[in-house]
Amino acid sequence: MTRPFLTNPTARRLFLDRHLLLHPGSGSGKGHDLETVLDGLGFVQIDSVNTLARAHDLILWSRRGQYRPSALETLVARRRTGFEHWTHDAAVIPMRFYPMWRLKFERDEARMRTRWPASRRENWEDELETILKHVADHGAVSSLDVGENEEKKSSGWWDWHPSKTALEYLWRSGRIAVCHRRGFRKYYDLPERVIPQEYLSVRREDAEIVDWAMSEALERLGFATSGELAAFFEIASRDEARAWCAAALAERRIVEADIEMANGARRRCFTTEAMLDRAASLPAPSSRVRILSPFDPVLRDRARTERLFGFRFRIEIFVPEAKRTYGYYVFPVMQGERPIGRLDARRVGQAIRVRAFWPEAGERVGKARRAGLLAEIARIGKLAGTTSVEFLEDWMRA
Template identity: 30%
Template sequence: MVECRNGGGTVMQANLLQLRRFLFARHGLLGARRFRGPEGLMDYIRLCGCIQFDPVDVCGKSHELALLARVEGFSHAMLEELLYKQRRLIDFFDKNMCIMPVEDWPCLEHIRAWYRQNSRSMDKVEAVAEQVLKTVHEKGCVSAAELGLEGRADWYWSGSSLSRVALETLYFRGDLVIHHKSGSIKSYSLASDLLPDGLWDAPCPFSAPTERMTWQVLRRIGAVGALWNRPSDAWLGVDGMKAPQRNEIFTALEKGGRILPVEVEGLSTPLYIKAEEAAQLAAAEKPSAAKKQVRLLAPLDCLMWDRRLIEAVFGFSYRWEIYTPAEKRQYSYYVLPVVYGERFAGRIEPVLDRKSGVLRVRHFWPEEGFRDTPAFRRSLETELERLAAFHGARAVRWEEAE
């Protein structure tokens, strides 16, 4: 339903079920996968702006799990092709380290500028920067081991080799980009050699920080699907934005017709969606006719960027316990949210045993009130088999009862 406020602005109204359908549908989680192949992968990342990267690999890396949940035919090779051969995607900072369309490179100049002034071990890096860039130019691409600089330097997580610190600093500054990865080992090339013509030195499109923050706010709303004007983990990386700036940006976006407020039955705070998605929200008032299917979400999935919002809308409380001491964990180290139909069905702990080639399922915790039916179990088994096949594992083995 759409109404007009006294001031003339448009406000939508929705119930919780409608909002759930809208969010799951736009994320490609209702029914059969609607994103298909490389173009579908690109479509999904453009819809969200970026997907968050994380190197932890218990049953797949977070960005891989996010794409596997949505993209039919997704494989390691598909992502590698788009990142490091076609170069339609690029690894760089946004919310955190993310994967995004390469055309977004100019919009993130503020991050590169920050690292040019504030990076750790700057004196040591500046002393070798010219030498490093010359070596990369001569060799085409270089890893830290191949660079072979002597000494160590302070870095963000701990001390590291000067080679790694120098390469990563120049990467963060925009002089280098990742040429390819071999497992966790990155090889770098000059950004000017790999980025499409005219992109490496393209000017930043924003004339003021508020313009850049406005772009980021709209981008984050698109990443989750709906957000509220309040503190949120979804705003991580929107540098310089405090409550006054956020209020100003939301007001400007609403007045400009780029976002719409949604009053949701049962929520005290309005949510905001992109204005062009109003029709999709309205259509979600009707129950979905799609067949219920299980999807396993990544811990850092875009949909999960505001976990308080997910709890308010779906009644699903999720915490990534990877950094929680074992004795304080409610569930386990690396647990995936389980979607089924229009709700969260629970959470599951799959672990890839690479030595034996088996995907081991240690536990499934159903949500309170969820009916664990044979149809659900069949769909869950199908999705687990899909995850195993993605890794080339030969079998899925449940270990709950052992």
């Protein structure tokens, strides 16, 4: 039988639809509406870089223009409808997924037991029971509240003092939970004080969790290889993902389809009949110019972004390119289903300072597109808490 085929424009539309960017909603961006967005995405990556807005805030704002950072804090720290843990990186995850994370807790703990002794400061394992007792006796703690007599000066990203390492280990293994943040600093408490009982008490078999992780990943990607499905939540192993795809294909729960890439090549992926039907009826994308976070889930897999959108987006630091080196936090800009450029902008006091906009090759910036870009920069000022925009001379690059 001939495999179903999605043209590149159709595949892009389906991918953006699954990532809530084809036609972002006009909801309130808080409360139940924000929970719906988080559930639709599956998770939102947390990142500390804050040149214009933090990554998680910009990701959510891109889907709900009325979103403000306090809404996510309320969702996690007060409503308890989301929890912080790990996918491929730190993330806020819908609370209803918590029972499925038990398998990740176990597997992350096994990996840490194997790898961390060689890559972390010594003696952190000696602090585990001390930290647990401290949290049980005193409630929420941060890394500042433990390791009183330890050397806390750090020489790098992962050069934590032993008690900080113990805190992170206990969190990643599910023995404590993030209860709230102050600024960007995490505070931890026992899971029974953070996770609602209706989720804390649930137990699932490993096979059920793998099936859930793969099915939910496909629902949020629209089409994918087995490796891409495994990478979504980072719960199922690559071998488990391949086995799941083979079984689901035999059971006709999924189908294979050829997806046209930006260069015209075809890539065989898994999808569902329902997803193919959806792809056939999707409307044209919004024509609004959109500033995205470099960590936006639609761009998370850089190789996939390049294949599907023809957009080579890499975060490069100190790379001596003769032609051009983009900074660490240059923002991708899309219009419709196409990446149209990269924006270098940052918050300086009460202003957004726009240093440069580089159009992608072949993308013209006429009056209408320029006006759309300026309008989006003005809109993002509400998220960034700024009152004006400054443009450096020659900010619009060739």
